[in-house]
Amino acid sequence: MNKKSPYKKIIASVLLLGIGVFIGKSFFGPKSVETVPIPSTMRYRNVGHTNDTTRVASSEEFNGKIIEVKNGSSIQNAVKESKPGDLIRVYPGTYTENVYIDKDNISLQGVVINGEWPTLDGKKEINDAFLYSGNGILIENFKIINYKGNGIMGQAGNNFIIRNNWIIDTGVYGIFPQYGKNGLVEHNVLSKIADAAIYVGMCDNVDVRHNEVFDNVAGIEIENSRHCLVENNYAHNNTGGLLAFVTPGLPIKTTFDVILRNNFVVNNNHENFGAPGSTVAGIPPGTGILIMAADDVIVENNIITGNNNTGITIVDLATGDPKANDPNSEGNPDRVVILDNIMFNNGNAPTGEIKAIMLAQMDSKGPDIFAYGGGTGSTIRDKNRYRTFGLDHYGTAQITDTKDVLTMMTPSPVPPRSVSKEELGELTYYGVCAGCHAFGTRLIGPPTDIIQAIHNGNPQGIVDYITAPKNLREGYPEMPPQDYLSDEAKMAVAEYILALKP
Amino acid sequence: MVISRDILKAILLLVIVVILAWAFFSGENPATYYPVPLLKSTCPPGFKLNKNNECIAKNLYNQYATTNKAGVGGLKSALPEIRDGFSPQQIDLGRYLFFDPALSVDQTISCATCHDPNKGLSDGLATSMGIDGQRLKRAAPSLYNVGYLKKLFWDGRATTLEEQMLEPLFSKEEMGNSPDNLLSTINGIENYRKLFAEAFPTRDGDQPILLHEITRSLTAFQSSLISLNSKYDQYAHGYDGALNKNEIEGLNIFRSFVARCAECHTPPLFTNQQFAVIGSPEPDGVPLDPGAEVTYKDKSLRGAFKVPSLRNIAQTAPYMHSGRFKTLRETVQFYTDGRGHAVPEGENLLIHWHIWEPNLTDYELDRLVDFLKTLTDESFKPKVPEVLPSGLHISS
Incomplete structure (x- = not known):
């Protein structure tokens, strides 16, 4: 009697299985789209840790606001709304705009979903995708295409991070930090750039790591910059792969302390499509690494193959770059150090001057390493491995490797100049107010001592007044509002004025 | 007792009268005992007086860290080093000298003739006029922020203001x-002898005024000419509302790598203080100006000029070293008309690599002009003296 039908059992087990699968899917299945909404800010080696640890520390806790940008809205509007410390997350979609960031500590993070990237498309009408001038800017996970000037350009701005971006044909440069100190450019993929794909210009302490650059005129260029590490990059089919330059005529004159290490510099034979007159327009196709006038460059453990002109070219400015002279630029590459590199199959089809020089040597191939022009103190670890030209004066390298140098970035972020409240008040008073106000005498507005008497003990009174002056003191012109000053500066100057002594 | 009271009264009265008289006359003639200070003892705006009686530059750019000595970068970048530390008296004496035509041989023109505060410290001419209406070869540059510059003249042939002004x-x-005539003129003016004694208190009063005292005073004044409070600066310091939509678009074109203006006209001074061969045309019929080729005796610098600051540029038309362009619009147009398009035939100039073919649209050129106009700030315009020590009239 109580015998259950076997069908019921089967139905029950199927049901149970179904429920299990459902539960399993809901708990363990692929989640819809959420990624961790935290900016992956700059990380620093913990001071005190030894070199063999990979332990790092984030520069700061994230406690900003998260602003989301979805397809159809504007990234720039989010930047406008953002405050230092905020994170802007951009979802897949096409954004045709120029984004400029004139604030500090803003993170812009693309959210890639199912292979769909947030894409900035300049449609060959817009100049630059990202322009920033602030410190502590992070830009990651964007696809950037079809701009006329730059993919990402920084003008000043320390402590920058530019990574995981996919940049195609953005005009003159792909990623171009300029005048920045302490930055990281990593895991970007860049192609079809008419000058340098990654161009570190007039910067200090920058790491360029794990990037792929191809089909550009120049792959990675370190120019008038110091303390740079170019490591683990894959530079292929550019006109020139890796460059370390001094360009004359710039306000910052030197390039030194550059390590080019563990890179693949392969088949950089692309025809040169640089703009006439640009420095890179003179690079012969088939150039693996080019060192021009830069000092203290170390070339170590790279795989440099298949570059049809030369593997490594080392020249002075006079040879390499026919430009107007700069009386303050020193044009010789000094103390270049070539450590062990894998080099073969370079120089199969030399061009231009190198072809002529090699033919004069009864050689139809270009060398692995070619040095020409001035420069002193350069060394090489094992000259016999390579086919070389012009290295007769190179001594033997005094070092075997650079393994102690893990990064060129600074051990902690470059601090902003900290200005005390009193100092800010003083700068504002003398830098702005002093045009119209002076102690004990009338310039245009009332004397400072009169202002003191009116607002004695009440700095907020001054703040309110300068924000929206409503005067009407006979015989005095109306004061223009000083509402452009930050609240901090207004209070600082109000207190400074009240404390001022004759 | 009564008598003594009367005597006391009389003495009291006398004392009061004497005190009153002293109080009354003392205001009248301390000059017989102390020289009246004739020069300002306070610094011009933009400077703070320190304990050593030196004026030290103070402005909002001092809040930014210096990461490079050249003073170039972005919006919140520090300026290059300025020449400051002059006394208020030397600055004020320099102001009198600057406006005084007594400095020219025929007493007709002063420094201010070509650097007129009402014309952006320039003269509004394509090229300036010297004595007897002689036409000079180049345009007078504005003197705003000249204290920050490390090279002077269009071709950079002087490195200090003292050296520059001798020309x-x-x-x-x-x-x-x-020099002899200038010194005899200035020494012949009693007012100047007094003023120099005040501005250079350690000098021996009987010693004649020396040339280096004149050049130092003029340097002190010129270094005090500051323009750092434009609408652009308000934006740079963080106030978004300072620039309107068109002006911000202009700023972004200005600093983009298509137009590349900011590559040489680098904020915050809007010059990187380098030489550039841009190949801009001379006025019709004028031969090519070789520029810095002459300074450095270097052919590669043929046609090179120092990049000028763009601050107050809207106040100082016409433009370029020989004033070829009347308006800002014409000037920005030059940069998009093609690399070397205006180089005379037969000249082979090494045109700067940033001069290319950016193909800027008319809309973009208009926005650039909008932006350039935001660099105007004359809030610290120097005051023209009402009376000159020489008694001559202000000639500008």
């Missing part, structure tokens, strides 16, 4: 003077 003072085409 206009003693050139036959400009002020036409000679």
